[in-house]
Amino acid sequence: MAGDFPDPSITKVGDTYWATATSSNWGPAFPLLKSTNLTDWDLVGHVFPNELPAWADYYFWAPEISQEGDKTYIYYTAHQKGGNLAVGVAVADSPAGPYRDLGPLVGQKDGSIDGFPMRDEKNELYLIWKEDGNSVNQPTPIWAQRLNEEHTALLGEKKELFRNTTPWEGNLVEGVSMIKHNGYFYAFYAGNGCCGHNCTYGVGVARAKSLLGPWEKYEKNPILTKSEKWACPGHGTVFNRGNRWYMLHHAYDTRSFEFVGRQGVISEFSWTAAGWPEFRQGGSVVTKAAPMVPRNLNDEFTSATLLPSWQWPVEERPTVAVRDGKLYVTARPQHSGAVLGQHTTTADYTATTTLLNPAKLPVGTVAGIAAHGDPENTLAFTAGSGKLQLWQLEKGKQKNLSEVKLPATAATAITLRLRAQQGNQFRFEWSIDGGKSWQNMPGVTGSINGSYLPPWDRGVRAGVLVKGPATATATFENFILENELVTAQGEGK
Missing domain, CATH: 2.115.10.20 (Glycosyl hydrolase domain; family 43)
Known part of the structure; x- marks a missing residue:
């Protein structure tokens, strides 16, 4: 399971x-x-x-x-x-x-x-x-x-x-x-x-x-x-x-x-x-268990309601709507904002989302992709207020890791990508041509350590967030999660 x-x-x-x-x-x-x-x-x-x-x-x-x-x-x-x-x-x-x-x-x-x-x-x-x-x-x-x-x-x-x-x-x-x-x-x-x-x-x-x-x-x-x-x-x-x-x-x-x-x-x-x-x-637990098929997701938001695999902080349920192939998420100002996440099933995975009209987000509102631990521990890559920002929230304290001016060519849509390795090493990239080519954030040369993310009793979720005044809404066109199955240590390969 x-x-x-x-x-x-x-x-x-x-x-x-x-x-x-x-x-x-x-x-x-x-x-x-x-x-x-x-x-x-x-x-x-x-x-x-x-x-x-x-x-x-x-x-x-x-x-x-x-x-x-x-x-x-x-x-x-x-x-x-x-x-x-x-x-x-x-x-x-x-x-x-x-x-x-x-x-x-x-x-x-x-x-x-x-x-x-x-x-x-x-x-x-x-x-x-x-x-x-x-x-x-x-x-x-x-x-x-x-x-x-x-x-x-x-x-x-x-x-x-x-x-x-x-x-x-x-x-x-x-x-x-x-x-x-x-x-x-x-x-x-x-x-x-x-x-x-x-x-x-x-x-x-x-x-x-x-x-x-x-x-x-x-x-x-x-x-x-x-x-x-x-x-x-x-x-x-x-x-x-x-x-x-x-x-x-x-x-x-x-x-x-x-x-x-x-x-x-x-x-x-x-x-x-x-x-x-x-x-x-x-x-001891059998080492060579039945082969596991990584569970992947490609949500184009074509269902009438949110898929049952989406999760959120239990005390901070976000306000969302799904219609016309788009996900609309209303912002929250506290913690890491309005959060939606998906189970990950392997240590190595890639998550991608397309954020529509980032230039039209209200002032003080950011939206994007994230690795979620809990509301006070997040690693996020967002657009808003004319900027792309890579930031982390650790024990409730926010720290900006990198930022760059949002290019005019990204005004109508920007694709954001999160890549995880070994469960806790993260890289973030962005694209303005639908994922044909990717760009890194300035000053970030290696992986970002996300070891601090998971609470004692939970795993990390990959998903989206929208942070800002509760009058603001962000629109996502898709969310793709690809889990890469890497043979575990015990199988000797």
Whole structure:
């Protein structure tokens, strides 16, 4: 599942697999992807495509998609307005939606995350979740509590199943996915550090005869660790196809790491004679996975609405319109402006856009192409106020890197290009003849280091921005993203 899809979850409805994943502080919240072969995934929408749940504002994490009868439920984590992280739930009559939010189920003082539904040996419904103790330097208990059949409220008292107690788990256990197999409940879970270049994530497993325990952790944990190709596997959902068992989890490609983000990977496991899961290749993520086809985009803005792959900062949704083969974006004055971005799927990629009528942008308005980290961390190449400017926003502070007078020949259209290598090295160029010839900005002789861009839990997006007064609008004619597949280190080519 190429791209930034952390904490992926999967279920099967009919002959179709449905998946979702963390969207964090990118909107729309929680992508909905479907596949019939577990290899080719189509993004078909989002759980919350327009309005966010009334009780939540940001950090949309760890959705768990679950089919019960003719209803699809999404258990998810979000930051509660005026509070901390909480587990909520939404329901739909179809996996494709539309979803109706049922509100938060649990929100402890230190935060509650990673909700997972499970029925016990009496077929009674429970919610499993993690208390987010590591956020305040405390242990991380995994709790279970009865959930009513309407999926709207917890019942009775919560019961601790287990917590981080062994050295490999570090300061946390989280992301529990449960199955029942051969008389046991199995809890697959993640431990240690999830994110960034120094991540230490891995997968462990525990089992119990009864849902409420006692739980026994496997003495050979962790059962899934890094390979040369994939680093820090963890937090996913276990599923089977007949007699074959798999886990959809996330991991970093060791070439692109945090710059693309945590990508969806399926790993197969079998069962030992003693009844424990054993992943292939000795417990590390398979290095030679199925060949990945880079996902490219050529958006000529001919659809009636914005394509579902476009994203924006979840708290700063831009005002946009698509008509007559053009994208109209209304400016925003704060941060890096009005932002739209696309997932990148490889460490090397090229993004191109054509900005129409840059000379007619109102004074104080700039528009162009950008590598987006978050609203306060951006690397942008823009036109406006009679100039072309290359600038960066780092921790909210803007620095101009180069500028040149906008030539008169670019008054009606200018094409801007961003090229990335190794995920964090960027070059920018411009063209006034539709991309037949390209020009560099003065004084910029090498690549610009964008290592500062990605937040701890997200990858970089490539896209457009418009910054200026909210009365201004910029017009784009196209956006093209070409991802170049470069063989990762672990494949030895």
